[in-house]
Amino acid sequence: MADPSPTIFAITEDVLDLDELVSRITLPTSGAACLFTGMVRGITRRGDAHETLYLEYEAYQPMAEAKMRQVAEEIRQRWPSVEGIAIVQRIGRLDPGTPTVLIACTAAHRDTGVFEAARYGIDRLKEIVPVWKKEVSPQGETWVEGDYRPDSGDIQAGSSPV
Amino acid sequence: MNEIKVLFFAQLRDRADMRETQMELPETTLVSDLKLLLAERFPGLREAIPTALVAVNREFAFNEDPIPDGAEVALFPPVSGG
Numbered sequence: 462m463a464d465p466s467p468t469i470f471a472i473t474e475d476v477l478d479l480d481e482l483v484s485r486i487t488l489p490t491s492g493a494a495c496l497f498t499g500m501v502r503g504i505t506r507r508g509d510a511h512e513t514l515y516l517e518y519e520a521y522q523p524m525a526e527a528k529m530r531q532v533a534e535e536i537r538q539r540w541p542s543v544e545g546i547a548i549v550q551r552i553g554r555l556d557p558g559t560p561t562v563l564i565a566c567t568a569a570h571r572d573t574g575v576f577e578a579a580r581y582g583i584d585r586l587k588e589i590v591p592v593w594k595k596e597v598s599p600q601g602e603t604w605v606e607g608d609y610r611p612d613s614g615d616i617q618a619g620s621s622p623v
Numbered sequence: 624m625n626e627i628k629v630l631f632f633a634q635l636r637d638r639a640d641m642r643e644t645q646m647e648l649p650e651t652t653l654v655s656d657l658k659l660l661l662a663e664r665f666p667g668l669r670e671a672i673p674t675a676l677v678a679v680n681r682e683f684a685f686n687e688d689p690i691p692d693g694a695e696v697a698l699f700p701p702v703s704g705g
Contacts, residue, residue, distance in 0.1 A: 499705050518704070521632055521697055524681040525704075550704055562705050583705060591678070591697075592704025593633035604634045607701035611676065611683045 463488055466537070469547040470529035472520045472592070477551055477560045486545025486567050495575040496565040497583045503557030514597045516605075518552040518561065521591040525550065528590045531617040532582055536566065539581065540574035543567070548582060550592050562586065589615050625650055625692040629661070632699035635675055638667040648690060654679070655686035657696065668698075676701060 467486045483494050501516050529548045536546055545567040555561050564582035568575045586592075588609040595604050624647045631639045648657065654677050662669045677684050678697040690696060 519632065520704070521630070521678070521681075521699065524678055524697065527681055587702065587705045589683075589702065590704050591632065591699060591702050593700065594703050595633075604637075604700070605703040606634070607703040609701055613683075613685065616682055 465544075467545040468530070468533045469545075469549065470526055470533060471549045472522045472525050473549060473551055474553045475551070477549060477563050479560065479563060479565075482547045482549060482563055483565050483567070486547050486565060488544050488567065490569050491544050491567040492569050493571040493573070493575050494565055494567045495571075495579040496563065497579045498560045498564075499562045499583070500560045501555050501557045511598055511600075513557060514599065515554055515556045516561070517554050517595040517597065518550070519593055519595075520550065520552050525590050525592055527617070529586070532585045532590065534618075535585065536578045536582055540566075540568075540578040542569065542573035543575060543578050544569070546578075546582070548586065550586070550590065552592065624648065625652065625690065625694070627690060627692075627694045627696055629657075630695065630697040632697065634700050635668065635671055635698045638671050639665045640667065650692070652690050653686065654684050654688045654690065657690055658686075661698070671700070672698070674701075675699065 505511050533546045543566045547565045549563045551561050564579050566575045566578040627646050630643045658672050662672050675698045679694050
């Protein structure tokens with residue numbers, strides 16, 4: 462029998478196969494999937510306009526996968542009608558146009574919170590999943606730094622105190 | 624004494640010029656104490672430590688948290704994945 466709540470979370474150096482990932486979280490009862498993917502933007506116009514040659518991603522893999530699991534659990538608590546969840550971050554050198562991340566949620570119908578769940582997933586990944594990127598532009602290399610500072614509320618519920 | 628491993632990521636790794644190091648700490652060492660020790664041992668890290676995030680055994684940890692024997696500690700900047 463199919464897993465009633467398939468959950469995929471991974472850090473990978475491989476190409477993100479969006480179709481394959483969505484199919485892995487599609488159940489016989491699924492009728493809707495909301496998929497967010499981000500890709501490397503070669504030309505930035507908003508704010509500090511600049512060109513990007515490529516991004517170099519790295520992760521603290523075991524913690525990143527643990528925090529992805531936490532994000533998936535938070536989605537399930539908030540949107541119990543979500544059936545499948547996939548959260549995958551690609552790392553390594555990634556050129557403009559390349560998908561870097563995928564958050565996908567499936568549900569029986571589109572009005573059950575799948576859009577909000579996927580949005581929550583990418584926002585939360587950018588807060589608590591330990592992944593970093595270095596931007597390489599014609600002007601040189603710069604680490605991109607996030608602005609979220611986790612607090613005790615970002616610790617996984619039920620994780621053992623240190 | 625507690626033996627721990629410290630991992631550095633992103634800018635912190637560049638500044639420390641290493642991926643990881645082993646340390647021996649008194650048993651009562653807190654995260655805030657470790658930050659001071661690291662700033663002494665690795666001058667390149669000094670500027671970055673006040674804003675660095677800390678994980679102990681792969682979970683976020685804060686200044687008042689103790690560092691247990693055998694811990695895997697990580698220092699890194701605010702995350703920027705996606």
